[in-house]
Amino acid sequence: MGIWRRLRNVGFWTLCGLAALAIAAPALWVLYTVFHQSLPVIGWRLLTHNTNAGGLKNAILGTLWLLFGVLVLAGIVGVGSGIYLAEFAPRGIGQVARFFSDVLAGMPSIVLGYVAYITLVVQAGWGYSYLAGVIALSVLVLPYIVKTTEVALRQVPTALREGAAGLGMTERIILWKIVLPPALPGIMSGVIVALAISTGELAPLLFTVGFTDNNPSLALTHQQVPYLTSVIFTNLQLPDPQAQYLSAAAGAMSLLLLVILILIGRLITARSVKATRRMAL
Amino acid sequence: MSPTVNLSTGERRPLLRPGTSEVAPTADDIVLSTQHVSFFYGDVQALSDISLDVHRQEITALIGPSGCGKTTFLRCLNRLNDMVPRTRLEGQVLFDGEDLYAKSVRPIDIRRRIGMVFQRANPFPKSIYENVAIAPRANGQRGNLDDLVEESLRRAALWDEVKDKLKSSAFDLSGGQQQRLCIARAIAVEPEVLLMDEPASALDPVATQAIEDLMQDLKRDYTIVIVTHNMQQAARTSDRTAFFTVDQRPEGRVGVLVEYDDTNTIFTNPKDPRTEDYVTGRFG
Amino acid sequence: MTSFHLKATPADSAPLPQRQGARARRALSRVDPMRVVLGALALIPTLVLAFLVYKIFSEAWPAIRFNGWSFFTTKTFTMGNLYGSALEHRNGQVAAGGAQYGVLAFVLGTLLSSLIALLVAVPVAVGGAILLGEKLPAVLQAPLGVFLELLAGIPSVVFGLWGVYSFGPWLSRSVYAPISHLGLPWLSAGVSSNGQGLLTSGLVLAVMIVPIIASITRELVRSVPGNTREGAAALGLTSAESVRVVTLPFIHRGIVAASVLGLARALGETIAVLIISGNALNTYPVSLFAPFSTMASTIAAMLDSALTDSTGMAVHSLAEVGLVLVSITLVVNFAGRYIARSLGTNVPIGRGA
Numbered sequence: 029m030g031i032w033r034r035l036r037n038v039g040f041w042t043l044c045g046l047a048a049l050a051i052a053a054p055a056l057w058v059l060y061t062v063f064h065q066s067l068p069v070i071g072w073r074l075l076t077h078n079t080n081a082g083g084l085k086n087a088i089l090g091t092l093w094l095l096f097g098v099l100v101l102a103g104i105v106g107v108g109s110g111i112y113l114a115e116f117a118p119r120g121i122g123q124v125a126r127f128f129s130d131v132l133a134g135m136p137s138i139v140l141g142y143v144a145y146i147t148l149v150v151q152a153g154w155g156y157s158y159l160a161g162v163i164a165l166s167v168l169v170l171p172y173i174v175k176t177t178e179v180a181l182r183q184v185p186t187a188l189r190e191g192a193a194g195l196g197m198t199e200r201i202i203l204w205k206i207v208l209p210p211a212l213p214g215i216m217s218g219v220i221v222a223l224a225i226s227t228g229e230l231a232p233l234l235f236t237v238g239f240t241d242n243n244p245s246l247a248l249t250h251q252q253v254p255y256l257t258s259v260i261f262t263n264l265q266l267p268d269p270q271a272q273y274l275s276a277a278a279g280a281m282s283l284l285l286l287v288i289l290i291l292i293g294r295l296i297t298a299r300s301v302k303a304t305r306r307m308a309l
Numbered sequence: 310m311s312p313t314v315n316l317s318t319g320e321r322r323p324l325l326r327p328g329t330s331e332v333a334p335t336a337d338d339i340v341l342s343t344q345h346v347s348f349f350y351g352d353v354q355a356l357s358d359i360s361l362d363v364h365r366q367e368i369t370a371l372i373g374p375s376g377c378g379k380t381t382f383l384r385c386l387n388r389l390n391d392m393v394p395r396t397r398l399e400g401q402v403l404f405d406g407e408d409l410y411a412k413s414v415r416p417i418d419i420r421r422r423i424g425m426v427f428q429r430a431n432p433f434p435k436s437i438y439e440n441v442a443i444a445p446r447a448n449g450q451r452g453n454l455d456d457l458v459e460e461s462l463r464r465a466a467l468w469d470e471v472k473d474k475l476k477s478s479a480f481d482l483s484g485g486q487q488q489r490l491c492i493a494r495a496i497a498v499e500p501e502v503l504l505m506d507e508p509a510s511a512l513d514p515v516a517t518q519a520i521e522d523l524m525q526d527l528k529r530d531y532t533i534v535i536v537t538h539n540m541q542q543a544a545r546t547s548d549r550t551a552f553f554t555v556d557q558r559p560e561g562r563v564g565v566l567v568e569y570d571d572t573n574t575i576f577t578n579p580k581d582p583r584t585e586d587y588v589t590g591r592f593g
Numbered sequence: 594m595t596s597f598h599l600k601a602t603p604a605d606s607a608p609l610p611q612r613q614g615a616r617a618r619r620a621l622s623r624v625d626p627m628r629v630v631l632g633a634l635a636l637i638p639t640l641v642l643a644f645l646v647y648k649i650f651s652e653a654w655p656a657i658r659f660n661g662w663s664f665f666t667t668k669t670f671t672m673g674n675l676y677g678s679a680l681e682h683r684n685g686q687v688a689a690g691g692a693q694y695g696v697l698a699f700v701l702g703t704l705l706s707s708l709i710a711l712l713v714a715v716p717v718a719v720g721g722a723i724l725l726g727e728k729l730p731a732v733l734q735a736p737l738g739v740f741l742e743l744l745a746g747i748p749s750v751v752f753g754l755w756g757v758y759s760f761g762p763w764l765s766r767s768v769y770a771p772i773s774h775l776g777l778p779w780l781s782a783g784v785s786s787n788g789q790g791l792l793t794s795g796l797v798l799a800v801m802i803v804p805i806i807a808s809i810t811r812e813l814v815r816s817v818p819g820n821t822r823e824g825a826a827a828l829g830l831t832s833a834e835s836v837r838v839v840t841l842p843f844i845h846r847g848i849v850a851a852s853v854l855g856l857a858r859a860l861g862e863t864i865a866v867l868i869i870s871g872n873a874l875n876t877y878p879v880s881l882f883a884p885f886s887t888m889a890s891t892i893a894a895m896l897d898s899a900l901t902d903s904t905g906m907a908v909h910s911l912a913e914v915g916l917v918l919v920s921i922t923l924v925v926n927f928a929g930r931y932i933a934r935s936l937g938t939n940v941p942i943g944r945g946a
Contacts, residue, residue: 033834040833044723044724047718047719050803055747058747062755104634105634108630108634109638112628116628125635128639128643129638129642131642131923132641134857134923135642135645135919136860136922138892140645142915143652145896146908170641171638187427187429187431188433190392190431191431193417193420195444196418196419196421196422198625205443206433221742228751230748231889260748261868264754264868279754282748283751291739
């Protein structure tokens with residue numbers, strides 16, 4: 029092999045190595061910044077006190093409460109419409125619904141925030157509220173859940189559906205007893221990743237849920253809800269160093285939440301891989 | 310567990326003795342009758358003008374070269390093709406004299422009475438027990454299904470092999486065992502007819518033999534329609550044989566029925582030269 | 594007639610004894626309510642999209658009338674004197690006195706920052722993904738997947754925090770300041786101490802979209818059949834040549850699709866840019882280092898104060914900005930889909946913004 033070819037080979041892989049480094053380094057730098065910046069305030073106080081007393085308790089509770097709402101709303105609508113598209117939709121309707129769902133996925137989140145604000149907060153008169161935020165966030169992650177649900181169901185072999193139909197089972201029973209169980213892990217991890225995405229989206233919430241130093245209430249409307257990314261954003265702009273530390277601590281907390289959600293999603297997927305492999309017909 | 314019970318009405322029919330070619334067929338003797346059936350996938354015609362009677366408690370074999378529409382025809386008999394979008398059937402399929410494709414007939418009722426075993430074993434990703442019990446339970450049977458499961462597995466000649474591991478996954482079974490499990494699963498619904506789509510094509514000779522023995526056994530209670538690539542299998546197991554082939558037409562390749570007769574006649578004294586070419590191995 | 598030995602049809606083809614009432618009920622209940630419910634749910638994304646488009650358009654309509662074509666030729670975006678009594682009348686619409694709305698500077702900012710992000714992110718993501726996909730041992734592939742998934746999920750406000758606390762100040766001190774002394778065009782004016790500006794935003798956007806492009810590319814690299822790679826090796830190709838001959842032809846369509854996804858995300862990104870852009874108003878960016886604004890960041894920055902405009906024209910004009918942003922994002926999405934499809938692949942789903 030000529031020296032020139034060998035040099036080119038080494039050069040190519042060196043460039044690729046630098047690129048890989050350029051993927052990892054900023055990410056690690058981000059993590060370092062967030063955790064380093066939050067060191068002065070890290071402690072149990074974050075979990076036991078509210079934001080007006082140097083803690084994050086209300087913001088954590090509010091974030092979980094918002095996620096729960098998204099889980100219910102986007103979960104039901106997204107999984108339901110994914111099931112319809114995978115199992116029942118006539119070809120034409122399916123193509124149209126799929127196309128528009130993809131277009132919805134490309135909507136800039138600030139536009140969702142704007143419309144949710146004008147429609148729900150102002151025109152419907154809900155004020156800054158839980159429900160307005162949950163709806164805005166749900167619209168954001170809906171296309172993702174629809175898609176992952178549909179993909180998970182399409183991986184269930186047709187032979188299982190035909191086998192069940194050949195036994196005279198109704199389409200409802202085929203769906204619930206035969207098709208959904210093996211697809212469930214894929215659907216669930218899709219929903220969880222969608223929740224993980226929604227923890228990071230601030231733009232739709234900025235103008236829909238507001239903020240409060242109190243714990244979140246159960247009221248659907250007219251009560252503002254505290255949440256982590258708002259603390260990051262607001263405190264970031266304050267001159268007080270303590271506020272800035274809390275901003276970083278809220279960042280660390282939302283990263284922790286992200287890690288937990290993604291690991292849960294991965295765990296579910298890993299546990300189902302064995303079963304799916306054996307089912308490959 | 311008698312197949313002579315009409316499932317939709319609960320009415321008992323007299324047990325017929327196995328039909329043979331010497332006995333003149335009566336209306337009662339014919340379970341399934343297709344009349345000028347043509348079938349289309351979208352604009353593509355797959356079957357043309359198939360008329361064929363299936364006799365009670367016989368094994369009817371459908372043979373023919375690949376792509377001749379045997380499987381498509383079989384799937385018309387329990388309306389499984391309904392699940393395929395943009396398909397269309399012309400002509401009539403009569404089941405015990407009733408139009409299978411009438412508006413008032415629900416496909417699921419048909420499929421409970423006309424069971425199906427597929428080319429490749431397709432057990433559900435559940436336990437052996439659940440595979441057999443799930444359909445009867447889903448179809449409304451309540452209470453303890455242990456007896457039904459055992460009886461079905463016995464009839465499928467699988468009980469002795471699995472009775473100690475009913476709770477283990479169906480995927481732990483060998484291919485042949487899985488196929489017999491699928492037969493047990495079909496029997497548990499108590500159908501009158503069993504449609505078998507090349508049930509042994511993916512199996513080794515020993516497992517194939519087991520399935521063929523089982524078919525002879527099942528013939529006493531059920532009417533069986535089997536699609537097979539294997540002419541020896543058709544000759545060995547069936548009472549009647551239908552030979553399908555592909556007709557080259559200007560508009561495309563269409564499956565047609567060439568000849569339908571006693572298995573003996575088809576293999577020893579066929580009337581159509583195309584049948585003769587096929588069964589003597591000069592074609593296909 | 595192809596069937597022989599056709600037996601007579603059963604003379605008594607009377608239907609099976611079946612109760613007529615039951616039949617009628619069956620016919621009525623043929624449509625499973627479950628199917629109806631699921632079908633209704635499946636309509637929701639489409640209805641929501643229709644509502645969003647309708648709403649943003651109807652909100653923008655008064656502004657479209659008021660601003661006319663000058664909206665696209667003006668760089669100034671000012672709400673005018675919200676507390677004065679003088680009003681601006683134009684085309685039957687009313688705005689605060691001195692109000693002038695133009696989207697040009699924001700469009701330019703959005704396109705430039707996203708372009709910088711794409712130019713930086715694509716080579717980095719593809720190069721890194723090829724190395725990781727081809728050379729990383731199989732045991733490490735799954736953890737790497739989780740890592741990339743995590744990176745893609747980091748809240749954009751956290752990137753904003755990093756940009757304004759660490760990355761921006763470092764860039765300003767170590768990169769921008771020395772270069773700006775050289776007095777090169779586009780590379781001198783407008784350096785701020787925490788680095789807020791066009792290039793910083795583009796680079797942070799690049800960091801944000803790299804995981805998206807890299808994770809898709811890595812999956813593609815891993816899907817290249819091993820035997821084609823072995824075939825290349827058997828011909829005596831070096832591993833770099835094998836990448837060019839075997840891997841790239843397999844994955845280049847997917848890279849186009851992934852880049853479109855990344856670009857769409859960069860175009861719509863709001864919060865990170867809002868924090869790092871410096872929010873320059875009424876001006877084009879004077880250099881790569883200078884503050885600027887994007888359409889998305891402007892909507893977020895101004896919505897609050899726009900609400901105090903009693904004529905409502907400020908809010909409507911922000912909707913018009915949103916309408917332009919949506920149009921550009923959709924055009925990019927469709928163009929990307931069209932390109933990807935003509936190359937024989939599909940754009941994978943993902944959050945566009």
